[in-house]
Amino acid sequence: MGTKGGIRRTATAAGRATTGRAGRAATDRAASDRAATDRAAKSRKTRDRETRDRAGRRGPLAAFARFVICGGGVSLLSSGVLLVLTGRVPFAAANAAVTVASTALATELHHRFTFGAGKGLAGWRVHAQSALTLALAYAVTTTAVLALPAVRPHPSALLTQAVYLTASALTGTARFLVLRLLVFTDRPARPARPATPSPLTRTTITTAA
Numbered sequence: 001m002g003t004k005g006g007i008r009r010t011a012t013a014a015g016r017a018t019t020g021r022a023g024r025a026a027t028d029r030a031a032s033d034r035a036a037t038d039r040a041a042k043s044r045k046t047r048d049r050e051t052r053d054r055a056g057r058r059g060p061l062a063a064f065a066r067f068v069i070c071g072g073g074v075s076l077l078s079s080g081v082l083l084v085l086t087g088r089v090p091f092a093a094a095n096a097a098v099t100v101a102s103t104a105l106a107t108e109l110h111h112r113f114t115f116g117a118g119k120g121l122a123g124w125r126v127h128a129q130s131a132l133t134l135a136l137a138y139a140v141t142t143t144a145v146l147a148l149p150a151v152r153p154h155p156s157a158l159l160t161q162a163v164y165l166t167a168s169a170l171t172g173t174a175r176f177l178v179l180r181l182l183v184f185t186d187r188p189a190r191p192a193r194p195a196t197p198s199p200l201t202r203t204t205i206t207t208a209a
Contacts, residue, residue, distance in 0.1 A: 060180070063114055067176050070109040078102040103131055115184035129183045137171035 078098050085094040107130040111122035122130075144167035148155050155163075 063180060064176055066114040067110065067179075068172075070114055071106055071172075074102050074106040074109065077105075103127075103134055107131075110179060111184060115180055117184040126183055130179065133175045133178050133183070137168075137175050140171045141167040 078101075081098050082091075082094060085098075104127060107122055107127050110130070111117050111126060117126075141164060145160060145164050148160060148163050152159065
């Protein structure tokens with residue numbers, strides 16, 4: 001009886017020790033999983049903050065100011081180039097070439113400075129989307145000026161200019177919002193799936209032992 005009792009106590013003590021080791025191993029794994037989840041969350045927050053910074057480090061008002069400065073500077077440069085080419089190159093060809101070049105230049109300036117979307121060159125997708133927004137803005141301003149006589153027959157030059165400037169201001173603001181929110185922005189990274197601690201089962205205890 002004494003021998004059997006001693007064997008039973010030894011087996012019980014061994015089982016408790018095994019269970020204790022398995023419990024500590026499971027606790028260590030759970031702590032490791034929580035640490036990995038915390039690191040993933042911090043990394044995701046860092047990426048999100050960097051994305052917001054690239055979208056406009058100084059806020060939307062400063063980005064809009066840079067948008068106006070870059071766009072206005074390119075427009076002035078384009079008008080100067082057209083003035084130089086007048087009489088040397090057919091106007092239609094010169095205007096087409098200057099429009100393509102100025103649109104590409106403005107897109108690169110917006111990519112680098114206005115929205116801070118990246119250090120490299122803007123991709124073809126960005127150039128295509130930027131050109132599309134410019135074409136839509138041109139269509140709206142042209143339609144507004146051409147539709148004015150239907151609303152106000154024989155409009156004065158001052159009224160025509162006012163309509164054109166108003167339409168340009170509205171389309172320019174809308175273009176800025178589209179570029180900032182849809183074109184010059186990074187798609188948010190897919191959040192990492194948090195690790196789920198494995199439950200303490202008989203198989204886990206046996207493996208840990």
